[in-house]
Amino acid sequence: MAKKIVVDPIPRIEGHLRIEAKMNDANVIEEAYSTGTMWRGIEVILKGRDPRDAWAFAERICGVCTTVHALASVRCVEDALGIEIPANARIIRNLMAATQQTQDHLVHFYHLHALDWVDVVSALKADPAQASAIAQSISPWPKSSVGYFKDLQQRLVAFVESGQLGIFSNGYWGHPAYKLPPEVNLIAVAHYLEALDFQKEIVKIQTVFGGKNPHPNYVVGGMACAIDPNSDTAINIERLNMIKKIIDETQTFIDQVYIPDLIAIAGFYKEWLYGGGLGNFMSYGDFPETNLNDFKSLLWPRGIILNKDLSTVIDVDPRDMSQIKEEVGHSWYTYSKGSDKGLHPWEGETKPNYTGPKPPFEFLDTDKQYSWLKTPRWKEQPVEVGPLARVLIAYAKGDPMIKETVGMVLGKLQVGPEALFSTLGRTAARGIECKQTAGFMGHFYDQLVANIKAGDYKTFNSERWEPSTWPKECKGFGYTEAPRGSLGHWIRIKDEKIDEYQIVVPSTWNASPRDNRGNSGAYEAALKGTPMVDPSKPLEILRTVHSFDPCLACASH
Amino acid sequence: MGRLIEEIYVWRLPVRLYHWINAFSIVALVVTGLYIASPVINPPLGEAVWQHNFVMWRYVHYCVAFVFTGNFLYRMYYALLSDDRYAKFGGFRPWSPAWWGKPFREQVESYLFLRQDEPNYVGHNPVAALAHFIFIFCGSTFMILTGMAMYAENRPGSFMDAAFGWVLPLFGSSYNLHYAHHIAAWIFPFYVIVHLYAVFRHDIVDRTSVTSSIITGYKHKVEDEAAA
Amino acid sequence: MPTKQTFAEVFQSRGLSRRDFLKFCSLTSVSLGLAPSLVPKVVHAMETKPRTPVIWLHGLECTCCTESFIRSSHPIVGDMVMNMISLDYDDTLSAAAGHQLEEVRKKIMKEYNGQYILAVEGNVPTKDDGVYCMVGGDSFLNVLKETAAGAAAVIAWGACASFGCVQNADPNPTGAQPIDKIIKDKPIVKVPGCPPIAEVMTGVITHVHTFGKLPELDRMGRPKAFYSTRIHDKCYRRAFYDAGMFVRGFDEESTRKGWCLYKMGCKGPTTYNSCSKIQWNEGTSFPIGSGHPCIGCSEPGFWDKGPFYTRLADVSFLGTDTTADKIGMVAVGAAAAGAAAHAAVTAVKKKQHDKEQEQ
Ligand code: HEM
Ligand code: HEM
Ligand code: NFV
Numbered sequence A: 001m002a003k004k005i006v007v008d009p010i011p012r013i014e015g016h017l018r019i020e021a022k023m024n025d026a027n028v029i030e031e032a033y034s035t036g037t038m039w040r041g042i043e044v045i046l047k048g049r050d051p052r053d054a055w056a057f058a059e060r061i062c063g064v065c066t067t068v069h070a071l072a073s074v075r076c077v078e079d080a081l082g083i084e085i086p087a088n089a090r091i092i093r094n095l096m097a098a099t100q101q102t103q104d105h106l107v108h109f110y111h112l113h114a115l116d117w118v119d120v121v122s123a124l125k126a127d128p129a130q131a132s133a134i135a136q137s138i139s140p141w142p143k144s145s146v147g148y149f150k151d152l153q154q155r156l157v158a159f160v161e162s163g164q165l166g167i168f169s170n171g172y173w174g175h176p177a178y179k180l181p182p183e184v185n186l187i188a189v190a191h192y193l194e195a196l197d198f199q200k201e202i203v204k205i206q207t208v209f210g211g212k213n214p215h216p217n218y219v220v221g222g223m224a225c226a227i228d229p230n231s232d233t234a235i236n237i238e239r240l241n242m243i244k245k246i247i248d249e250t251q252t253f254i255d256q257v258y259i260p261d262l263i264a265i266a267g268f269y270k271e272w273l274y275g276g277g278l279g280n281f282m283s284y285g286d287f288p289e290t291n292l293n294d295f296k297s298l299l300w301p302r303g304i305i306l307n308k309d310l311s312t313v314i315d316v317d318p319r320d321m322s323q324i325k326e327e328v329g330h331s332w333y334t335y336s337k338g339s340d341k342g343l344h345p346w347e348g349e350t351k352p353n354y355t356g357p358k359p360p361f362e363f364l365d366t367d368k369q370y371s372w373l374k375t376p377r378w379k380e381q382p383v384e385v386g387p388l389a390r391v392l393i394a395y396a397k398g399d400p401m402i403k404e405t406v407g408m409v410l411g412k413l414q415v416g417p418e419a420l421f422s423t424l425g426r427t428a429a430r431g432i433e434c435k436q437t438a439g440f441m442g443h444f445y446d447q448l449v450a451n452i453k454a455g456d457y458k459t460f461n462s463e464r465w466e467p468s469t470w471p472k473e474c475k476g477f478g479y480t481e482a483p484r485g486s487l488g489h490w491i492r493i494k495d496e497k498i499d500e501y502q503i504v505v506p507s508t509w510n511a512s513p514r515d516n517r518g519n520s521g522a523y524e525a526a527l528k529g530t531p532m533v534d535p536s537k538p539l540e541i542l543r544t545v546h547s548f549d550p551c552l553a554c555a556s557h
Numbered sequence B: 001m002g003r004l005i006e007e008i009y010v011w012r013l014p015v016r017l018y019h020w021i022n023a024f025s026i027v028a029l030v031v032t033g034l035y036i037a038s039p040v041i042n043p044p045l046g047e048a049v050w051q052h053n054f055v056m057w058r059y060v061h062y063c064v065a066f067v068f069t070g071n072f073l074y075r076m077y078y079a080l081l082s083d084d085r086y087a088k089f090g091g092f093r094p095w096s097p098a099w100w101g102k103p104f105r106e107q108v109e110s111y112l113f114l115r116q117d118e119p120n121y122v123g124h125n126p127v128a129a130l131a132h133f134i135f136i137f138c139g140s141t142f143m144i145l146t147g148m149a150m151y152a153e154n155r156p157g158s159f160m161d162a163a164f165g166w167v168l169p170l171f172g173s174s175y176n177l178h179y180a181h182h183i184a185a186w187i188f189p190f191y192v193i194v195h196l197y198a199v200f201r202h203d204i205v206d207r208t209s210v211t212s213s214i215i216t217g218y219k220h221k222v223e224d225e226a227a228a
Numbered sequence C: 001m002p003t004k005q006t007f008a009e010v011f012q013s014r015g016l017s018r019r020d021f022l023k024f025c026s027l028t029s030v031s032l033g034l035a036p037s038l039v040p041k042v043v044h045a046m047e048t049k050p051r052t053p054v055i056w057l058h059g060l061e062c063t064c065c066t067e068s069f070i071r072s073s074h075p076i077v078g079d080m081v082m083n084m085i086s087l088d089y090d091d092t093l094s095a096a097a098g099h100q101l102e103e104v105r106k107k108i109m110k111e112y113n114g115q116y117i118l119a120v121e122g123n124v125p126t127k128d129d130g131v132y133c134m135v136g137g138d139s140f141l142n143v144l145k146e147t148a149a150g151a152a153a154v155i156a157w158g159a160c161a162s163f164g165c166v167q168n169a170d171p172n173p174t175g176a177q178p179i180d181k182i183i184k185d186k187p188i189v190k191v192p193g194c195p196p197i198a199e200v201m202t203g204v205i206t207h208v209h210t211f212g213k214l215p216e217l218d219r220m221g222r223p224k225a226f227y228s229t230r231i232h233d234k235c236y237r238r239a240f241y242d243a244g245m246f247v248r249g250f251d252e253e254s255t256r257k258g259w260c261l262y263k264m265g266c267k268g269p270t271t272y273n274s275c276s277k278i279q280w281n282e283g284t285s286f287p288i289g290s291g292h293p294c295i296g297c298s299e300p301g302f303w304d305k306g307p308f309y310t311r312l313a314d315v316s317f318l319g320t321d322t323t324a325d326k327i328g329m330v331a332v333g334a335a336a337a338g339a340a341a342h343a344a345v346t347a348v349k350k351k352q353h354d355k356e357q358e359q
């Protein structure tokens, strides 16, 4: 009989995720079930409100990928009302989204994912001199002296000897699936702390333009931050200098810390190539250089790859009512016109209907409804979204920059592109993308400066600010490539109020329960076939699930 | 025309004084209050510290608010401690079912044209007393408490804060407090219109010269001429 | 190494007597609201266990309070979790998973009964047995009650745990409630904001750590150190407010000159928070500083005070959305119309009456 294990709560993610997995006698996962165990009803709460306020509600869907929901929201309202935003607003928004992506990826790698590969306790046994030598051999990063690692190790010893392990309590230390030598573990711990300190710098870019982070401010029609190089209360040279400095530091940190660590750690796990999953990938594309409907101008391209076939990139059209649909056959929702049919978000609805066991419970009934996530499908097919999807689509489309970075990383690891279809491939893709996006930040900065230099200070289009200028009824779609993948907001406006608001989130695509045809989403598919060394310590499940960077508050909203 | 048969000194000076100070402050508070809520005058570009446009509106509101409050307290004092029977609201007993009985009913019926004769009162008629209680007594108390609580927000830890700070949590938030003060402000224009209408109408219908009574203090009793 | 030092050792190294230490312990117990019988336990804890254990639970939330927390610049969070507190349970940062993670929580609850701090991020869904938020196969409602039972004090992070926040906005589909609706018998420190400012969050914890007692709270249960004045009272645009120089639209001359955002719906005048003083992200800026009106994100119920870009909220009135002023104006208009109608009827009646009299 198959054994069933439950991992709940899953830590080092955003929100509340539960995995139930069935294993065969050899402890290989045969079936996995991914469950989002919380729902707040943001789509329901948005109904009837002023569309200009929607961004703030939507932004609170998630504080980890903060900004992206606000961005998708203002974009969908602008699309509905036919508002063209000024170039500066577009550039600033691109810069803020890029800031989000780099910071989020950095935090994910070091603070949410690294402990699946790094054994903190083993670092106590490291030889600081050797750690220093390794660190210096892989990167010019200055904080790599023997003394530096020695100090850190002493701190760590004191910490462990205090008997209070804090966030490291009861981790799977000593688990046989950990493969790093003590010295690499020590380097990783050092960079865990450095990254924790550094990530807070990156987000200051959002603070300059949006007033705070997390949850910076947006406005429908542009940005609220005024630009005037001759004013002491607008974006002037002092603000620009600050941004420039942060961009430079971010690029350095990614080049000298993140990417070398990624390659060093991945090098020890090259044979752990589980977790490939679906092989279908989707990206809406993002970072428009003109406007969002000019797909050729998107720096991250859009498209779909099916069955790992990199030779063809299919078009995706989220406005086409026949392509993207959300199903609820295995979710705790009903549809008024029958819960067995999928609905395009423009005709979507959100009606909760819990049918699971009354808590506390041991297992969910995974044959029926078992999640607060809906099940989005593209033409009835499950697809994976996120950094790996974006990198593969850009790669397949022949983007020269991506080709170069992918080539560099694969070359250093001495593996072929097929290695990308795995848990580690997903993790590597995130690093590759982070480097690329950090490069874009410099590009956006240059564009902004050039505009200001040319005398263009405009940040806001007020033509459609007053509700009296709006059509009686309209609908809009807004998208962005969030750190975890393709994010879409669909809105219907009627009589100056939100009539319906539907959000389909990256983690909804990836963490969705089975669809009406019984097919798994990306998490469930990726876990299938993974052997577990010790099922009572399900480190392997954490690895693969974490490689997607789950965000469950996003996913169920 | 009727014949003047009696002259009664109803509104003594303290009441008349109170009345006109009250009338003046309410007009001023409504005007400045609504201006605070949505300022329209736009000063020219220039250095802000040298302009006091908006702060003056608020300053006037606060000054008048204190006059209004003092005047109100003074009237309470006069009602409770003077021997002025018309000022005492002595007969106003809404908690007793008897009060809602015949006189009140008659007055309401009269306003609704359900009866021909106009009941006459030397002091306040029961409906007027009730209106004053609701709009003026309760309304002013509400405006003063909420107003003082907002005023106290300017100085946390001050005497005002100690005296009125407890009001804010009753409303749940500072915003709700402002909102309540703002929306309640509208009862005053409402009351004033009804009040003025009632006064002028009574004057014409009962011919007791109510209108001038709040200036002179005297009401007149008039005897109807015998039918022709 | 400071990490190795217990509180007792810290006292010793600063030349303070054992009496001082014991006094500190009993003061701590009092300020944490503990029974005197627990003082020896606290003394024991302080002598042997250097760092206060913290259990950090997540309910219905967006984790942005955690994200804000890790943005703290003084102290930085690395120091905080290595040297000051022992963040033993936090689903966002903990290494352990599943039942191993739940084990940690149970262990702390047992070993440090009456001594740990419970930090809560998020709301408690109370509808339908709490199925809208479930952790480890149980409802968050149950988990919270269970974990609060042995806590010395509770910190309510953010607008969610303090007052309600977005999921508790109308129509509140999950019955989301702030934690003081559930936990009634513990001292609760509310740290509102959506999210709260990073240094305010670490400030609250280090206040306890440094001064040995909970910070003084205001009438709403918030630390006075951070919530005693309004944004408006320390806003650098205040001079423009007093002058009546108001921004009337985004991206205008007045906007670039930094005029006051009052007419854009700024809720600074009714919002208690430290944004205009401490500012955000190491003093980089704050919402008003970047041209956007304050939406009042640290105030109870601020989500239902929209539209955000108007000073006064729309209210539902007899099935329509309208403003307080429209209701007021309609009422006053109705009074005038009523008076006019009444006057007309009076005149007609009087004429009739006079006629009758004449006959
Ligand atoms: C803002 C304007 C006004 C307000 C708020 C106001 C308010 C009041 C109040 C509170 C009383 C009760 C006095 C007491 O017993 O303490 C009163 C009575 C009276 N007011 Fe006014 N008043 C206003 C304007 C006027 C004006 C313009 C007139 C006439 C010229 C007037 C005529 C009277 C009369 C005749 C009474 C006594 C009527 C009665 O209660 O039987 N009022 N008013
Ligand atoms: C008849 C009596 C009163 C009326 C009609 C009145 C009306 C108003 C109105 C309409 C506002 C604007 C509210 C907003 O939109 O924020 C206001 C604000 C205010 N009122 Fe009054 N008020 C009255 C009495 C008082 C009293 C007795 C005080 C006591 C000090 C007071 C103190 C204030 C304060 C402090 C504000 C807030 C001003 C600000 O936001 O800076 N008011 N009032
Ligand atoms: N999934 C997701 Fe998000 C992202 N990235 C949203 O769109 O994390 Ni909270």
Ligand code: SF4
Binding pocket: A060, A063, C061, C062, C063, C064, C065, C121, C122, C157, C158, C159, C160, C161, C165, C166, C193, C194, C195, C196
């Ligand atoms: S208070 Fe705001 S920021 Fe904090 S968890 Fe709640 S929604 Fe997120």
Ligand code: SF4
Binding pocket: C231, C232, C233, C235, C236, C237, C238, C239, C241, C259, C260, C261, C262, C266, C267, C268, C269, C288, C294
């Ligand atoms: S911008 Fe807002 S907080 Fe600042 S002075 Fe104006 S109203 Fe007050």
Ligand code: F3S
Binding pocket: A212, C194, C231, C271, C273, C275, C276, C286, C287, C288, C293, C294, C295, C296, C297, C298
């Ligand atoms: S919106 Fe919130 S962040 Fe501060 S300025 Fe207002 S309280």
Ligand SMILES: [Mg+2]
Binding pocket: A043, A374, A502, A503, A504, A505, A557
């Ligand atoms: Mg949705």
